[in-house]
Amino acid sequence: xxxxxxxxxxxxxxxxxxxxxxxxxxxxxxxxxxxxxxxxxxxxxxxxxxxxxxxxxxxxxxxxxxxxxxxxxxxxxxxxxxxxxxxxxxxxxxxxxxxxxxxxxxxxxxxxxxxxxxxxxxxxxxxxxxxxxxxxxxxxxxxxxxxxxxxxxxxxxxxxxxx
Amino acid sequence: xxxxxxxxxxxxxxxxxxxxxxxxxxxxxxxxxxxxxxxxxxxxxxxxxxxxxxxxxxxxxxxxxxxxxxxxxxxxxxxxxxxxxxxxxxxxxxxxxxxxxxxxxxxxxxxxxxxxxxxxxxxxxxxxxxxxxxxxxxxxxxxxxxxxxxxxxxxxxxxxxxxxxxxxxxxxxxxxxxxxxxxxxxxxxxxxxxxxxxxxxxxxxxxxxxxxxxxxxxxxxxxxxxxxxxxxxxxxxxxxxxxxxxxxxxxxxx
Numbered sequence: 001x002x003x004x005x006x007x008x009x010x011x012x013x014x015x016x017x018x019x020x021x022x023x024x025x026x027x028x029x030x031x032x033x034x035x036x037x038x039x040x041x042x043x044x045x046x047x048x049x050x051x052x053x054x055x056x057x058x059x060x061x062x063x064x065x066x067x068x069x070x071x072x073x074x075x076x077x078x079x080x081x082x083x084x085x086x087x088x089x090x091x092x093x094x095x096x097x098x099x100x101x102x103x104x105x106x107x108x109x110x111x112x113x114x115x116x117x118x119x120x121x122x123x124x125x126x127x128x129x130x131x132x133x134x135x136x137x138x139x140x141x142x143x144x145x146x147x148x149x150x151x152x153x154x155x156x157x158x159x160x161x162x163x
Numbered sequence: 164x165x166x167x168x169x170x171x172x173x174x175x176x177x178x179x180x181x182x183x184x185x186x187x188x189x190x191x192x193x194x195x196x197x198x199x200x201x202x203x204x205x206x207x208x209x210x211x212x213x214x215x216x217x218x219x220x221x222x223x224x225x226x227x228x229x230x231x232x233x234x235x236x237x238x239x240x241x242x243x244x245x246x247x248x249x250x251x252x253x254x255x256x257x258x259x260x261x262x263x264x265x266x267x268x269x270x271x272x273x274x275x276x277x278x279x280x281x282x283x284x285x286x287x288x289x290x291x292x293x294x295x296x297x298x299x300x301x302x303x304x305x306x307x308x309x310x311x312x313x314x315x316x317x318x319x320x321x322x323x324x325x326x327x328x329x330x331x332x333x334x335x336x337x338x339x340x341x342x343x344x345x346x347x348x349x350x351x352x353x354x355x356x357x358x359x360x361x362x363x364x365x366x367x368x369x370x371x372x373x374x375x376x377x378x379x380x381x382x383x384x385x386x387x388x389x390x391x392x393x394x395x396x397x398x399x400x401x402x403x404x405x406x407x408x409x410x411x412x413x414x415x416x417x
Contacts, residue, residue, distance in 0.1 A: 053294050054215025082219065083290030085297060137201035138305040139208040147201060163297050 008044070011072060012037040015046060018064045021057050022142045023160075025102040028061055032090025035081065044069060044076030049086045051163075052143040088162050099160055100126045105148065107162040123159045125150035171347045172285065173224050175354075177237065178247035178390055180220035182338075184238055185398075186252040186269060187213040188405045190262075198259055205305060209266070212298040219291045239409035243402055244392040249337030251389075253398040257327070260320070263309045264327040267371070270303035272338045275363035282355040307371045314375025321376065328372075329380050334395075336385030339364060344390075 015037055016029030028034040028048065035047040046065050050058050062078040069076040088107035091099075096106035105126045122131040130152035138161075140147040145158040190210035197203040221234035232240075252269065256262045277299055280292030313324040339361050348354040372378065388394070408415075 050215075050294070052212055052215060053219060053291075053298060054211035054213070056211070081290065082294045083286065085290070085293040087297075137205055138301065138308075139201070139205035141204070143208045143211055147204075161301075163301070 008037055008039060011044065011068070011074065014072075015065050015068050018061060018068065021060050023099070023102075023104065023144075025098050026091075026095050030092050030095030030098065032086060032092070033061065042075070044074050046076060046078045047081055048078060049081050049084075051086050053082075055143060086163070088160065091160075103127065103157060104145065105157060105159040107160045110162050123148055125153060125155060126157055127155045128153040169228065171344045171351075172288075172353055173227050174247065175344050175348060176220050176224040176227070176288070178344075180217045180224065180237070181246050181248035182252055182269070183213040183217035183220070185246070185248045185401065186265075187211075187217060188401060189252065189256060189265075193256060193262065202259075206262075209302055209305070212295075212302065216291065216295045216298070219294075220288075223287045223291070235409065239406045243394055243398060246394065246398070246402070247390055247392055248394075249334065249389045250386060250395050250398070251331060251334035251338060253389075253394060253401055254331060254334060255397050257330075258323055260313055260323040260327040261331065263306055263313060264324060264331050266302065267306040267310045268331060268335050268338070268368075270299055270306045271364050271367040271371075272335070272360070273299040274303055274367070275360045276338075276357070278363075279355050279357050279360060284353050303367070307367075310371050310377070311375045314372070314377040324375070325377055328377055332380050333382075333384050333386045334389075336387050337389040340385075340387060340390075342390060 012034075016027055016034050018028050018034075020026045020028060020031055020033070023031075031051065033048050033051065035049055036045075038045050038047075046069070048058070048061060048065070058080065062080070065078050066076075087110045089110050091107065099106045103126050105123050108121055108123075123133050123135075124131050125133050125148075128150060130150055132151040133148050134151060135146060136149050136156070137147040139145075140158045144160060144163070146161045147156070148159045149156045187210045190206050190213065193203075193206050194210075195203060197206055217238070218234055221237045225232050225234055225237060251265060254261070254265055256265075274296065277292045277296035281289055281296060283289040283292065310324065313320040315321070341357055345354065345357050349356055368379070386395075
C-alpha cells in the first residue's frame, strides 16, 4: 500500500511538470490545470480541467500526460472535468513569480459580482513595475490573456487575466 | 430521415449547443476581416469560447442520446430544420456594429442563462455552465464596452449601431421566450427556474443602451421559430459552408 502511494506521488510530481504549450514557463501544476492523480481499480486516473472551454491546449496536455504514464509503464486514463470551474486563484505563487519574470503580468484575484461595474485594480508592468498602464484589448495572444501597454516604459505586455 | 430528438434535456442541450456553434461559425468567418488587429484577436478568442461550449454540450448530448453519434455528427450531419439555434446568431455581419450588437445581445442573455444552468441537476451540464458563465461575463465586458463606444461615438457610428439594434432586436425573442422544453425541465427539477433571465437581460440592455444613447425599437415584433428549426434565409447559406468539408469527405482525419 505504501509503495503504491509513493509511486503515485512521484507520478503526480512528474505529470505536474508537463508545461503549458502556450505559456511554457508554467507547468500544469502551477496553473492548477492538474486536479488529481489517483488509483482507481488498478488504473491511474489523471484529472485535468481546462482553463477555457475551447482551450486548444487540452488535447496536447492530455497527450503529454499519456506519454508520462507510458514511460512509467502505467495503465491509465486522462479525464477532463469542468466543475469546479478553473480559476486563476488556483495559480501557485511560484507560477505567479515565473510569469512576471517571463514578462506576463500575473492575474489579480478573481472578480466577484457585476463585471460591468467592478473596479479593476491597476495592472503592474512586469518589466518596470509601474502601475501606470493601459488596457489595449480585452483579448491577447491567447484566450487567457489581455493586452496591455505601459505608459512609464512604453513596453507592450500581456496580462494573465483573472477568471 | 428526420431525427426526432428524444428527451427534453437532449433537445435543450442541442439548442444551446447550436446557439454557440452557429455564432462561432459567424465569428470564425470574420478572422482577418476585423477593423483592427486587436479586434481580430478578440473575435478569434470569443469564437473559440463559443465553439468550446458547443463541443462540450454536443458531446454530452451524444452520450445521453446513445445513438452512437459523435459531437461532430451532431454539428455536421443535421439539416437546417434540425438545428434549433436562435435566429439571432445566424444573422449576417453587415458591418462591425451588427457584429457587436449581435454579440452584446447574446452575452447579455448568456450571463443570466448560464448562471441558472449552474444549478442544473445534471452535473455535467452544471459543470459546463459553471465554466461558460465566466466566459460569458468576460464577453459581455467587451461587447458592452463597444456598444457604448459606438453608440455614444460619432454620428456615423451611432446611426449604424442604432440600425443594427433596430434590425436585430426582433431576433432576440428566440433566446428569451420560455417554451414547453424549459417548462418541462423546470417542472421535472432538472433546471432551476429560468424566469429571472429575461429581467437580468432587460436590465443589462437598458443600462448599457442608456449610456450608449441607443433606444430599443418601438415596434414590438419578435420573430420566433429558431427553437422549432424554422430559420431565416441567412441560415441556408451558412449551413452548407460549415458542413461541406465534413460531408464531402466522410471520416477524413488530419
